[in-house]
Amino acid sequence: MKILVFGKTGQVATEMQARASVTALGRDQADLSDPAACAKAIRAHAPDVVINAAAYTAVDKAEEDEALATVINGDAPGAMARECAALGIPFLHVSTDYVFAGDGEAPWAPTDPVAPLGAYGRSKLAGERAVMDAGGNWAILRTSWVFSAHGSNFVKTMLRLSETRNALSIVNDQIGGPTPAGAIAEALLTMAGAMVAGQGGGIYHLSGAPDTSWECFARETFACAGRDVDITGIPSSDYPTPAKRPLNSRLDCSAIETDFGISRPDWKAALADIVKELTQ
Numbered sequence: 001m002k003i004l005v006f007g008k009t010g011q012v013a014t015e016m017q018a019r020a021s022v023t024a025l026g027r028d029q030a031d032l033s034d035p036a037a038c039a040k041a042i043r044a045h046a047p048d049v050v051i052n053a054a055a056y057t058a059v060d061k062a063e064e065d066e067a068l069a070t071v072i073n074g075d076a077p078g079a080m081a082r083e084c085a086a087l088g089i090p091f092l093h094v095s096t097d098y099v100f101a102g103d104g105e106a107p108w109a110p111t112d113p114v115a116p117l118g119a120y121g122r123s124k125l126a127g128e129r130a131v132m133d134a135g136g137n138w139a140i141l142r143t144s145w146v147f148s149a150h151g152s153n154f155v156k157t158m159l160r161l162s163e164t165r166n167a168l169s170i171v172n173d174q175i176g177g178p179t180p181a182g183a184i185a186e187a188l189l190t191m192a193g194a195m196v197a198g199q200g201g202g203i204y205h206l207s208g209a210p211d212t213s214w215e216c217f218a219r220e221t222f223a224c225a226g227r228d229v230d231i232t233g234i235p236s237s238d239y240p241t242p243a244k245r246p247l248n249s250r251l252d253c254s255a256i257e258t259d260f261g262i263s264r265p266d267w268k269a270a271l272a273d274i275v276k277e278l279t280q
Helices: 011-019 035-045 066-087 119-134 154-162 181-196 214-225 254-260 267-279
Strands: 003-006 022-025 049-052 091-096 138-143 167-171 202-205 230-234
Touching: 003 011, 003 035, 011 022, 011 181, 035 066, 049 066, 049 181, 066 091, 066 119, 066 138, 091 119, 091 181, 119 138, 138 181, 154 167, 154 214, 154 267, 167 214, 181 254, 202 254, 214 230, 214 267
Parallel strands: 003 022, 003 049, 049 091, 091 138, 138 202, 167 230
Antiparallel strands: none
């Protein structure tokens, strides 16, 4: 199976390259700000399946740069999906819980109404709609709170801050499932194989279990690292950001288990391994 991946240096694509023989394209080979170039790259590589793990992920910066975010997160995936549909090959696209309003306490199901709170969520929703409109055999995988030993993420930020600070204030009213990038990579590879073999796609959710707060995620990170950091839990209103964050990022992941046999990953087990890798 010849797999073409967009997003060579991202957390998920890095984990995919560690697990399978894939052709991963970086910005120098396929710039997502040029959607036509992405479609051209698909034609040139003639893969059996395409996975888009690339995105504009600067949530706050997107508030002032929504046009570019929409090209990268919306127009480019649409161009990829249309090319895959024309070639008759599956297309898988990574999306986010930010397409939801983030209210309530119930886990969001793939079929729930979408209502993004900001520019980043709107740009990712544009991508989802472009993928669906393209037709063909597609799958959208929404996830949340991605972390790994690579790139920029919450775990690496906490470890860096703890090197110079012994007290931190962490938001405690946003609830979601921290998701190891490795688990997302494995899920995408499993789905890709099944879809190449003839299985259909759709919209699916995958997040780590159990659901938790950023405060508890931080506490677990420092416990794994053996670092004594005094943490104070604070509401989101005490930590204003340009982009509003969803309070409820819980995801209903039952469909991906039913259709592909993929269970929610244990984020605490993955965190212990990742912290060990980062601190040794």
